[in-house]
Amino acid sequence: MKVRFWGVRGSIPTPGHDSADVGGNTSCVQVLTGHAEPLILDAGTGIRLLGNALMADAAASQGLAGHVLLSHTHWDHIQGFPFFAPAFSPKNEFYVYGAGKAEERLEDVLKGQMNYQYFPVALDQMGANIHFVELQEETFTIFGDVEISTRAFHHPGGVYGFRIVHQGQILVYATDMEYTEQNLDPKLIEFARNADLLIYDAQYTPEELKVKTGWGHSTHTTAAYLAQQAGVKQLALYHHDPSHTDAQLYQMEAEAQAIFAASTLAVEGLTLDLDRP
Ligand SMILES: [Zn+2]
Numbered sequence: 050m051k052v053r054f055w056g057v058r059g060s061i062p063t064p065g066h067d068s069a070d071v072g073g074n075t076s077c078v079q080v081l082t083g084h085a086e087p088l089i090l091d092a093g094t095g096i097r098l099l100g101n102a103l104m105a106d107a108a109a110s111q112g113l114a115g116h117v118l119l120s121h122t123h124w125d126h127i128q129g130f131p132f133f134a135p136a137f138s139p140k141n142e143f144y145v146y147g148a149g150k151a152e153e154r155l156e157d158v159l160k161g162q163m164n165y166q167y168f169p170v171a172l173d174q175m176g177a178n179i180h181f182v183e184l185q186e187e188t189f190t191i192f193g194d195v196e197i198s199t200r201a202f203h204h205p206g207g208v209y210g211f212r213i214v215h216q217g218q219i220l221v222y223a224t225d226m227e228y229t230e231q232n233l234d235p236k237l238i239e240f241a242r243n244a245d246l247l248i249y250d251a252q253y254t255p256e257e258l259k260v261k262t263g264w265g266h267s268t269h270t271t272a273a274y275l276a277q278q279a280g281v282k283q284l285a286l287y288h289h290d291p292s293h294t295d296a297q298l299y300q301m302e303a304e305a306q307a308i309f310a311a312s313t314l315a316v317e318g319l320t321l322d323l324d325r326p
């Protein structure tokens with residue numbers, strides 16, 4: 050398996066000279082499993098560029114069937130979907146997965162951000178055949194050999210982590226969750242256990258978390274301690290705060306590496322190979 054980062058920022062897109070190296074698009078990761086069909090984690094603004102790349106691919110002209118797993122429906126994880134070009138082609142088919150909630154259907158949340166007050170095109174007019182799949186904590190298989198497990202973690206409004214197993218390799222995607230070194234959830238440590246790659250929320254510094262407690266995010270040092278405790282091979286620091294410049298982020302990467310050596314800053318455009326940590 051490989052992963053490619055198309056958006057690594059949290060909260061809001063962050064264009065600008067001092068964030069250009071790491072990138073300003075919000076959460077979106079492509080999981081490359083060797084199957085032609087795309088597997089996508091979150092639909093932040095990074096999914097726009099991924100969509101353009103998929104459309105440029107010759108295979109896409111035959112029509113493609115893809116899977117989009119949403120950790121949750123905060124803006125920075127869904128806002129790119131109305132700009133996802135493959136969803137406008139009737140030849141294409143997408144399965145969009147997110148937490149099943151008693152109070153609101155996943156489909157209605159995605160449709161809501163495309164109401165005419167906010168956007169000129171309704172979701173029903175996008176063209177592709179889009180199926181919504183409401184998840185519980187469960188394990189299911191796509192493409193015949195890609196196993197996906199979901200677990201709920203601590204974030205305002207809830208969030209799901211994804212553990213993806215393919216040909217013996219393990220990818221864990223765990224963003225938008227608030228834990229500290231002192232209160233790491235044993236359930237999260239187990240969920241991340243022995244991952245070849247853990248992608249984890251590193252939005253804040255410990256100083257920032259003191260004033261943003263309850264906002265639903267972790268720190269780069271907690272990411273490193275989690276990676277250590279879960280025995281993962283490689284850690285990607287992800288969901289960068291919009292206020293953090295490239296220089297600050299590289300500093301945070303170095304601080305994480307001092308705790309857990311195999312820490313890497315998730316950077317827009319970066320591909321990580323789970324074979325070669
Ligand atoms: Zn987020």
Ligand SMILES: [Zn+2]
Pocket residue numbers: 121123204225265
């Ligand atoms: Zn969130």
